[in-house]
Amino acid sequence: MLALVRPLARALHWAxxxxxxxxxxxxxxxVVLRSFRQPIVGTxxxxxxxxxxxxxxxxxxxxxxxxxxxxxxxxxxxxxxxxRVLQVLTRAVGVGLFAVLAWNLAAMGFDLRAxxxxxxxxxxxxWLLAFAIALACALEGLVLAATAAVRTEEET
Amino acid sequence: MSPAEVGGxxxxxxxxxxxxxxxxxxxxxxxxxxxxxxxxxxxxxxxxMAKDIFSVFSSYGFxxxxxxxxxxxxxxxxxxxxxxxxxxxxxLGHVPxxxxxxxxxxxxxxxxICGSSPATAATFATVAVPEMERxxxxxRLSTGTxxxxxxxxxxxxxxxxxxxxxxxxxxxIGKLFLAGIIPGLMIxxxxxxxxxxxxxxxxxLGPAGERSGWGARLRSLPPIFWVAVLFLLVIGGLMTGFFxxxxxxxxxxxxxxxxxxxRRDINARQFAKSLLDSLRIATMVITLIAGATIMGHFxxxxxxxxxxxxxxGSLALPPLAVMLAIVVVYLIGGSFIEDLAFMILATPIxxxxxxxxxxxxxxxxxxxxxxxxIGVVLPPVAINAFVVSGVTGTPVGTIYRxxxxxxxxxxxxxxxxxxxxxISLWLPAVFMP
Numbered sequence: 001m002l003a004l005v006r007p008l009a010r011a012l013h014w015a016x017x018x019x020x021x022x023x024x025x026x027x028x029x030x031v032v033l034r035s036f037r038q039p040i041v042g043t044x045x046x047x048x049x050x051x052x053x054x055x056x057x058x059x060x061x062x063x064x065x066x067x068x069x070x071x072x073x074x075x076x077x078x079x080x081x082x083x084r085v086l087q088v089l090t091r092a093v094g095v096g097l098f099a100v101l102a103w104n105l106a107a108m109g110f111d112l113r114a115x116x117x118x119x120x121x122x123x124x125x126x127w128l129l130a131f132a133i134a135l136a137c138a139l140e141g142l143v144l145a146a147t148a149a150v151r152t153e154e155e156t
Numbered sequence: 157m158s159p160a161e162v163g164g165x166x167x168x169x170x171x172x173x174x175x176x177x178x179x180x181x182x183x184x185x186x187x188x189x190x191x192x193x194x195x196x197x198x199x200x201x202x203x204x205m206a207k208d209i210f211s212v213f214s215s216y217g218f219x220x221x222x223x224x225x226x227x228x229x230x231x232x233x234x235x236x237x238x239x240x241x242x243x244x245x246x247x248l249g250h251v252p253x254x255x256x257x258x259x260x261x262x263x264x265x266x267x268x269i270c271g272s273s274p275a276t277a278a279t280f281a282t283v284a285v286p287e288m289e290r291x292x293x294x295x296r297l298s299t300g301t302x303x304x305x306x307x308x309x310x311x312x313x314x315x316x317x318x319x320x321x322x323x324x325x326x327x328x329i330g331k332l333f334l335a336g337i338i339p340g341l342m343i344x345x346x347x348x349x350x351x352x353x354x355x356x357x358x359x360x361l362g363p364a365g366e367r368s369g370w371g372a373r374l375r376s377l378p379p380i381f382w383v384a385v386l387f388l389l390v391i392g393g394l395m396t397g398f399f400x401x402x403x404x405x406x407x408x409x410x411x412x413x414x415x416x417x418x419r420r421d422i423n424a425r426q427f428a429k430s431l432l433d434s435l436r437i438a439t440m441v442i443t444l445i446a447g448a449t450i451m452g453h454f455x456x457x458x459x460x461x462x463x464x465x466x467x468x469g470s471l472a473l474p475p476l477a478v479m480l481a482i483v484v485v486y487l488i489g490g491s492f493i494e495d496l497a498f499m500i501l502a503t504p505i506x507x508x509x510x511x512x513x514x515x516x517x518x519x520x521x522x523x524x525x526x527x528x529x530i531g532v533v534l535p536p537v538a539i540n541a542f543v544v545s546g547v548t549g550t551p552v553g554t555i556y557r558x559x560x561x562x563x564x565x566x567x568x569x570x571x572x573x574x575x576x577x578x579i580s581l582w583l584p585a586v587f588m589p
Contacts, residue, residue, distance in 0.1 A: 051219035055213050058439040065436060069494040069496075070180060087177075089176065097182055105206045133209065133214075
């Protein structure tokens with residue numbers, strides 16, 4: 001399972017990097033053009049949209065790289081057996097959280113599509129963003145499940 | 157169950173999850189969502205959690221975080237820290253302990269473009285420790301200094317901690333940046349004085365290096381000039397209202413990219429690495445904020461912060477005693493949980509108390525940042541010590557022994573800032589009245 005989720009997480013992380021670079025270049029272009037009274041219409045909306053993709057899509061890789069903040073006093077002081085049980089337990093808690101989030105974000109996406117909610121200037125469909133974040137949460141859940149039984153040093 | 161009882165149980169659940177090793181951001185989301193479900197209902201809680209994740213991830217306001225982190229990451233991979241160290245070394249290398257003092261000076265300048273504390277510690281561990289090693293510096297002094305100077309990024313703008321505090325408390329990021337400058341410089345001076353005093357007492361700790369001629373010194377100055385220009389561009393744009401914080405982060409990142417490209421210090425692969433690394437850090441921070449937002453909605457229904465404020469008010473203690481108690485809570489909390497995470501968790505609880513006592517939220521932001529600075533190098537969860545240990549292969553215990561002398565100066569300045577809020581508030585009052 002880890003062999004399946006690892007390339008997916010990496011691909012999403014790279015997509016997030018493209019989104020972040022686009023945010024930077026778009027904002028700089030807008031600031032420069034604004035000085036000539038030619039601002040790029042909808043920059044604010046696009047940057048918010050790209051920001052959501054950049055962060056959401058980086059979530060699985062950040063977990064794979066053990067980049068989230070956690071306290072591991074207990075895990076460090078346990079013998080390998082109980083330590084493994086604790087890791088499975090904590091990952092199961094995370095899988096549960098992200099399963100719930102993915103499900104509810106997808107439901108939110110369906111609601112937004114039904115209501116036709118879009119951003120005010122560029123008419124960007126908000127359901128698309130909800131589905132994108134739901135997808136990232138689902139993959140995050142899979143990453144946590146895939147790494148539940150793997151020793152820490154094998155994860156990255 | 158009364159709201160106070162549910163509040164107590166949820167906080168207990170939160171700490172159990174922390175103790176088990178559940179990621180801090182995830183634990184806040186789970187505990188907050190569970191509490192909300194008990195207080196309202198399960199459907200409302202699930203709906204609220206999804207909406208909070210959606211709104212935090214897609215908020216334009218939060219895009220400031222990855223962009224300012226990117227600015228520092230490009231600066232770090234682009235060799236700006238090394239150039240600044242080279243310059244500081246030319247001026248101070250010949251003084252006993254001068255290479256360590258040069259590290260403080262270079263890190264202070266580098267902080268003007270890099271807001272991440274561990275990134276600075278890692279960068280200077282790579283750049284400065286081998287140089288100090290070459291001149292026979294004691295490992296306690298070299299690694300302790302490098303770990304400690306990394307904390308300057310918590311206070312000197314563009315600090316990620318101040319940005320997150322500003323977003324959480326709806327306080328002007330421009331004012332917070334200005335408020336951090338004088339206290340940040342005071343702490344930098346305290347680091348240099350500590351090194352000077354330590355080396356006077358024990359000259360073997362930091363032997364003098366070679367003296368550089370004035371030609372070499374002047375030739376080393378351009379990087380300092382460019383960093384000053386970048387700093388003025390970003391902070392000036394924010395202060396005058398020409399840029400939003402997100403725009404300031406974009407312009408700063410772009411300008412650092414152009415500078416490093418012009419110096420041929422960065423290539424496509426390194427730029428990609430800085431993007432990926434920035435996203436890893438920003439995702440960690442924004443996940444914490446998303447968890448804290450869910451927790452915050454639970455606090456709203458139980459009114460936990462208001463009850464804490466009422467309780468502290470009922471003790472009829474002098475405001476300074478209450479502030480000291482809050483500082484102690486942050487220090488203890490930050491000693492067990494990562495400091496930024498604890499700041500994100502605790503600030504919504506304590507801010508109403510601070511406002512109730514008539515203090516300025518900008519000043520409280522500075523106090524919280526100084527406490528976070530101390531926490532970043534205070535055992536047992538001293539992230540910078542772990543980072544420097546990882547980079548240099550020095551035992552963490554040796555690094556701690558190099559950090560302890562600096563803690564006294566930091567604590568003293570914290571006390572001064574608590575007693576004299578005008579030190580922090582003077583620059584915002586002058587430039588952003």
